[in-house]
Amino acid sequence: MTNNQETITKGQAFQVKSQSFEGPLDLLLDLIEKRKLFINDISLAKVTDDFIAHIQQFENMPMGESAHFILIASTLLLIKSKSLLPELNLTEEEKGDIHHLETRLKIYQRIKEASKGVQALFGGNAIFAQSHARPVSPVFAPDAEFTLEKSLSLLKDLIGRLPKKEKLPQVVVQKVISLEDMIGTLTQRIQGQLRMSFKSFAGEHKENRVNFIVSFLAMLELVKQGIVHVTQESAFSDIQMETKEVGVPRY
């Protein structure tokens, strides 16, 4: 069973390259739906490899966006690690991240489904407000509040609020940087677990399982390299942020 799925995924992952995704959740959902899976930790563990394979190709992606992908990748790595080594202890925060991801994906999936209905209605049989052709007979009626000083100060406020180029929010940058450490310690934790549980692996599947975990560790290493790439780039990359709401993303 597993072998079949692997083959199918590889074929699909190849096709997926040409598509564009709105973000990491869009990509993740696509991977899960292509395999006709429900959203849970099992299916997330299954698509982790595909997801990582995708972000490896994102060399040219703007820093802001690839950071979002890498943050999701880190949670997937936790899920995958846990699925390979059930003995692995996750912290409360890590468990929380996993659950958040599942919830977000479920909400996102439901919204995407609903959006098909929205698209079907949009502009189809619109209700029209009155056109603005209606002639007006203007009566000069100024507002005492409107003075030259007021006008200038309003415009200055407005100019101050215009969207500007700003650095990627500190929160995200820090998250990505700490991710590098996280993957480092995760590698150590898995290696540690592996040595401990090596003896307990059942004879028949022993080789198989060890090989698999070793290749997974190699993958962690690749992600780590990607993170280094991203954090280096962040020093000179800018992205746009809405001024009033900087620094509130929740992950």
Add this chain to the structure above:
Amino acid sequence: MNPAPTSNLPQQLEAILFWKAEPVTFKKLAQLLSIEKTDTTEGVKVTEEQIKTGLIELEKTLQGRGLSLVQTDAEVMLGTAKELSPLIEKLTKEELTRDLGKAGLETLSIILYQGPISRADIDYIRGVNSQFIIRNLLIRGLVERIDNPKDARSFLYKTTLDLLAHLGISKIEELPEYDKVRADIESFKNQQSTDVVDKSNQATDATIGA
């Protein structure tokens, strides 16, 4: 001199909405239809509840006619009947915008089914920065920004009457599966807080070669 406002409230509402030709809040309508007490006349106080009742009646008289109402929980607008959409579109000479783009459609759907909602929450659901797409929707008048009652530093985004009109629906509840979608999402959120995190038993399924 004025007739008692409650007797012909639907007519008065129709006239105001026609004349204003833009969304009018229930509050404003109540205010416009109330009459201040003077030395010679008794005042009349019209409540928002009476406005809502009047609008229900007006909606009935508009059945099968060329006009229809579009409303949210706070404001209302008069528009053409959606059955006559092709006819009016022919007059406008403008192509109706039908394409929103993937990001626009996603963001609009989130605001329709989950609004009023903060940008942080929209970003959380989409997993990406939605700043530009929200600005785009604001400029197009499809969504509007209101203050966040829980946090003075941020805003909430909600559906405009123009958006409902563009979708050809009179109320947001007419969206496909409106209640169902909201209930489902609510249950996903609750599940998260009540669920026991330890699922390691199931996770073994996904072991080797998964």
Add this chain to the structure above:
Amino acid sequence: MNPAPTSNLPQQLEAILFWKAEPVTFKKLAQLLSIEKTDTTEGVKVTEEQIKTGLIELEKTLQGRGLSLVQTDAEVMLGTAKELSPLIEKLTKEELTRDLGKAGLETLSIILYQGPISRADIDYIRGVNSQFIIRNLLIRGLVERIDNPKDARSFLYKTTLDLLAHLGISKIEELPEYDKVRADIESFKNQQSTDVVDKSNQATDATIGA
């Protein structure tokens, strides 16, 4: 696809007259409701006589409602019912005396410094849709609408001479920090246009109710 025009002619007339909100000739109505013959469909020819009959029917359905028809021997328009004119007077007065509000003052300031300017550009600078606000500024004689030399379908807005006189200036250039404000806004527009930002929203005039 269109229903036979005679079956629901009164509704169609009501929708057209509502949307136009100005006098329309019978001839024009007949023309708007006729459907040209194509290779695949039969055409439909509506006569002025049929329009007149349709209007008589429409008038009946408008009995006791907030709207009524105003007709001459050649044209017709939809207006508010005559018995509600005290209410409409109150509305007019209210519209002319109420505060412009922050959105109104902001929009007026942009038109003052940047005019003549299109609605799309106003929306773009403000980051929100301004259609209803501009209408109020027009009614109050604070701004006026001129044809857009670059696009026949849209208009440009500029401040009225009355407003300039009221502010005590004779030339726009006398506005405080005129050059600085214009340069700042200009640099924002240039910066945005060189970005990868999706500016499809510039086409706002083509959206709803514009």
